[in-house]
Amino acid sequence: MATERLTDIGPPDFRKFLSPMITKNYGKWKYHEILKPGVMVHVSETGDKLFTVRAGSPRLLGIKRIRKYAELADKYCDGYLRFTSRHNVEFLLTDQSKIDPLIKDLADLGHPVGGIGPAISSIVHTQGWVHCHSAATDASGVVKAVMDDLHEYFDGTKEIPGKLRIALACCLNMCGAVHCSDIAILGVHRRPPRVQGGLNKLCEIPNVIASCPTAAIRPVTVDGNPSVEIEEENCMFCANCFSVCPALPIADALNDGVSIWVGGKVSNARVEPRFSKLAIPFLPNNPPRWPEVVDAVRNIVDVWATHARKFERMGEFIERIGWPRFFKLTGIEFQKEHIDDFKHAGLTYKRSAQIRL
């Protein structure tokens, strides 16, 4: 009866999930073309054509919806589909005539088709209040509100100069790796952790002290028990101490919120990969639709879409016009918080007299 307990078998071999057509043309693709928003064709040396239909998704999916995807894949592409690194679902068709009926079925299900080429693709994001202990904001809710506002840039209704990639992470751990995005939405804490009683029973005090990048945590004795205290003026709210010690909660409804970062990219096209830079230090958590965040992102997208040249990503655009003009065009107030004061901060100062006055 009892079957042997299997371990360390690893993931299934991807080759099992490739269609016969993909297997036949593996490594033989010659070029691709974008046929219309969210639809592209890859043409092989053999002359075979593979059509991809990319649809947006909320990332958080119930099994009922995944079964729907499976049904659509069976109906239109012999059951072959994949997901992208930005949470989109892609149907892989061999029959061009099935593209439009598939798009209609996806629309009926509430999934827009788009996100290919010069477009805003889905927002890479994290768990937020749905399932994370360290979230400074929700993830899915902010993403939903922002994409409701920007969907015309996803489905191609509105044209833009180039690619624009948005990401959201609900705290500085950055499970969403937002630090190299054209626009990044980052949950931030702004109140130092509160030291709870009995910390020494839950946490290794030397680990807690070592976890602080600014050495703001000191050992103390409280009521005869070892504990820690936090030099609040040296805390920059990274929450690394909370990651190693649950007795140092940092989330705080009054002070948590969202910051906005711009100009990062990972691709090597034209200019090298680069980090996103701070655009707006703080916006409040205002559920359910985070209007301040939606407006801020929309404003930055509009400024870029209006002024950027063809192909120019956000960071290239800002580099060309300069940061002072970026702040002027967006109307974002420049504040002390925009100036780096962590390691190597000096490298970010303007060290020349080349200024657009």
Add this chain to the structure above:
Amino acid sequence: MAESGGNGNGTPMLDELEKGPWPSFVTQIKETAEFKEEAEQLLHLLERSYHEKMGHWKHGGIVGVLGYGGGVIGRYNDLQDEFPKIAHFHTLRVNMPSGWFYTSDALRTICDIWERHGSGLTNMHGSTGDIILLGTTTDELEPTFKELTEHGFDLGGSGSDVRTPSACVGPARCEWACYDTLDLCNELTHHFQDELHRPAFPYKFKFKCSGCPNDCVAAIARADMSIIGTWRDDIQIDHDEVRAYATAGMDIQKDVCANCPTKCMDWDGKQLTIDNSNCVKCMHCINAMPKALQPGKDRGATILLGSKAPIVQGAQLSSVIIPFIKLEPPYQEIKDLAERIWEFWGEHGKNRERVGELMQRVGLGNFLEAIEIEPTPEMIAHPRENPYVFYEEYYEEGDEEEEAESTV
């Protein structure tokens, strides 16, 4: 019970997020709540978070499946009396197939298992790439795992171990794949199963495989070892197709040549010429004219190390460690390199110190020595600007040239 959670019976705030054109996660939770009480309670717990502007999930606990140290994220809510069905609500990370390819049957298999053993909620996919099975009880972990493995699936990484490697779509559907990203990812994942399931490192270690410098899996930003496809011969040109782009209205001088970072291209109105010796493989021209230009034929990858998000010592991008390497199965050089890195990191890394931070702390020069790689100018943006050189040896008066004394 759920009725007492949230703000009364309804979820007015979350209901707002069912409006609008983008597909709604709230609809997904509600759809699942029709047959899963856990999803119903999650909905009300989340509604409460929306009112209070605070999460209600506690710090993870140590839970998992027998013999593994990773793959399960322990999760408990802090209102257990009100939301008992999700008192334990642990995540299973299930290792996805390379490139996130599935058949409809494979997806149904996952759905069926998750209907039997968990909340019915998922992420397709998590940020590192795993299939995220979102929420089940401690008792269900082992039975879920058993069914997953019986159907050919296994858990991914979590904690201080090899995290689930990921790969772009690669040669399965991309003409720009300079090596077989899917095969390398699959091979590394299977080869390092022990390192993936049993955390023994100072902190996490991620592999990401991108087939070209467009880097669709963000390897340079998100992987301790970033394996990015490239080539070292000439860009392949189909001159007729170049002219076809021009005829179709593309301004090749402005849109392509002027955007080249090294200005190694020229268009005279009839002929495109490329000084390939000065090409840095940025991909712009190829992206702009995919029918006319292709990466060269002598393909391989650049290996870069050390990227990470800010925690603890600041965010980093990966930096070049091997400018060019051919990648063929069984990829022994990559496996050996990873093991040399882990050996040095295991000995010298501090708790929660990523490889990129270790490289900074000990210096890239010393790190290269430790992992037995010769320094080359491709590894730096420019040579040092400061004169504070840590020479390790000096001569004493009367020394023979070859008998320099160590200062250590």
